[in-house]
Amino acid sequence: MFNVRLTRMARVIETLILIAAIPIVAGHFGYRRRDQYVWQRNFKLCGGKLQSPVSISSSTSKSIPVPLPALETIGYHDFLPTPLYLRNGGHSVLINIHDHPRRRLPCIFGGSLDPNHEYEMDHLHFHWGAKNDRGSEHVLNGVRYPMEMHIVHRNKVYSNFSSALDHKNGLAVLGIFFQLQEEDNELLNPVVKALKDVQLLNEQVKLNAPLALASLLPNGLDVFYTYKGSLTTPPCSEAVTWIIFPSPTPISFSQKTAKSRTQESVCTKTEFIFVCRIQRNDR
Numbered sequence: 001m002f003n004v005r006l007t008r009m010a011r012v013i014e015t016l017i018l019i020a021a022i023p024i025v026a027g028h029f030g031y032r033r034r035d036q037y038v039w040q041r042n043f044k045l046c047g048g049k050l051q052s053p054v055s056i057s058s059s060t061s062k063s064i065p066v067p068l069p070a071l072e073t074i075g076y077h078d079f080l081p082t083p084l085y086l087r088n089g090g091h092s093v094l095i096n097i098h099d100h101p102r103r104r105l106p107c108i109f110g111g112s113l114d115p116n117h118e119y120e121m122d123h124l125h126f127h128w129g130a131k132n133d134r135g136s137e138h139v140l141n142g143v144r145y146p147m148e149m150h151i152v153h154r155n156k157v158y159s160n161f162s163s164a165l166d167h168k169n170g171l172a173v174l175g176i177f178f179q180l181q182e183e184d185n186e187l188l189n190p191v192v193k194a195l196k197d198v199q200l201l202n203e204q205v206k207l208n209a210p211l212a213l214a215s216l217l218p219n220g221l222d223v224f225y226t227y228k229g230s231l232t233t234p235p236c237s238e239a240v241t242w243i244i245f246p247s248p249t250p251i252s253f254s255q256k257t258a259k260s261r262t263q264e265s266v267c268t269k270t271e272f273i274f275v276c277r278i279q280r281n282d283r
């Protein structure tokens with residue numbers, strides 16, 4: 001019935017576990033530094049010990065290579081169920097995936113995830129900065145990339161996102177960096193072309209070209225960093241197994257600019273996140 005493709009993301013030659021995570025103290029409504037200290041007052045979890053993002057160093061004093069099973073994906077090469085909407089959620093631009101009765105949603109398993117647990121895609125979103133040398137949330141070997149995408153998956157053991165937030169193994173998030181290049185990355189066009197129509201908070205637009213997750217991913221997924229952390233925005237739940245790929249997806253300057261043009265918005269509360277602005281949503 002459903003054409004599920006099992007894709008071996010890659011043979012894990014070397015997987016790096018981050019042992020010396022440096023927690024970065026969290027924030028509240030806006031993303032300006034002074035706003036961030038307020039987060040803890042309103043969202044107690046943001047003051048926790050396993051807060052994301054972190055600064056990742058590949059040096060062997062900070063990361064240890066460990067043999068792990070390969071991280072496997074299901075449905076990453078299939079088009080996501082349509083209709084697919086891109087929405088300005090205030091803190092970022094996101095694509096929510098809605099259940100489709102006849103289609104399985106993309107899933108991941110293996111790697112550093114709990115054995116025998118499958119994690120189903122919930123949504124994806126982007127973080128970026130006003131300047132190109134900041135934007136990503138995670139920092140890799142001292143480098144902050146211009147943009148970072150999070151593909152958020154829910155452990156299928158939990159029936160919905162909010163109950164998953166209450167469990168250490170509730171969520172698995174793939175973190176993908178974007179690196180600037182001259183030429184457009186045609187694979188990103190379905191998303192980039194829709195961005196001009198979601199300049200304002202809560203604006204939503206239907207993607208008019210099909211989209212498969214694989215087209216947003218970099219080549220070379222056999223090496224990744226993994227650690228136990230949290231949502232990077234309130235409520236900051238420490239429920240996330242992070243899987244961060246060091247090889248970035250290419251994006252052109254003009255494609256990235258389309259994203260940065262998204263306007264500052266008024267303070268509002270989306271499902272889980274309080275936000276004030278979108279122009280700079282890096283933490």
Ligand SMILES: *[C@@H]1O[C@H](CO)[C@@H](O)[C@H](O)[C@H]1NC(C)=O
Nearest residue numbers: 157158159160161162163164
């Ligand atoms: C989520 O799941 C929990 C536990 O199954 C349930 O109690 C709760 O009502 C659900 N919440 C939503 C928003 O569906």
